[in-house]
Amino acid sequence: MTPGERPSVPAFQRDLDPLLLLPVRLFVACLLADMCWCEDVAVRGALRLGERSFAQHVESLRAAGYLVTRVEGRRTKLRLTALGLDRLAEHVTALQTVARTAAELVAAQRADLLPPKRPEP
Numbered sequence: 001m002t003p004g005e006r007p008s009v010p011a012f013q014r015d016l017d018p019l020l021l022l023p024v025r026l027f028v029a030c031l032l033a034d035m036c037w038c039e040d041v042a043v044r045g046a047l048r049l050g051e052r053s054f055a056q057h058v059e060s061l062r063a064a065g066y067l068v069t070r071v072e073g074r075r076t077k078l079r080l081t082a083l084g085l086d087r088l089a090e091h092v093t094a095l096q097t098v099a100r101t102a103a104e105l106v107a108a109q110r111a112d113l114l115p116p117k118r119p120e121p
Contacts (some may be wrong), residue, residue, distance in 0.1 A: 015094035017087050019064055024049065024057050029088045032067060032080035040069075040076045 020026045024047065031043050044054040058078065061067045066084030070077050080088070 013094070015090045016098070017091040017094075019060060019066070020088065020091045022057070024053075025061055026088075026091070028057060028061060028078075029066065029080060029084055032078055033085060033088060035080050035082075035085060037070070037077040037079045040078050043078060 020029060027047055028043060031046055032038060040054070040058065044051065047054070058067070058069070061084065062069060065081060066087060067078055067080050
């Protein structure tokens with residue numbers, strides 16, 4: 001590789017979203033994937049999270065433009081944005097590729113550990 005050349009990064013690795021690598025944020029996005037407004041207490045309850053921890057994750061997703069919030073009286077509602085849905089879909093597809101590749105690597109390694117089959121007499 002020449003000094004100015006950058007190493008090639010597999011597409012699935014580029015599509016993994018660092019913000020969605022944390023399972024909590026991934027699950028929040030998944031729960032909002034229908035892009036409908038949902039009360040934050042419902043999402044928080046589904047994930048069994050404390051208020052402070054949940055608020056920090058929501059703020060990270062909001063700051064990145066992945067979800068929007070609105071206050072209606074004393075209730076806060078959340079909705080995934082088009083950007084959030086796009087990034088979620090790309091991330092999940094990349095995770096599927098990672099999992100498939102990992103399974104193939106494990107299967108290949110296990111196959112190397114098995115003794116060769118002897119032909120039956």
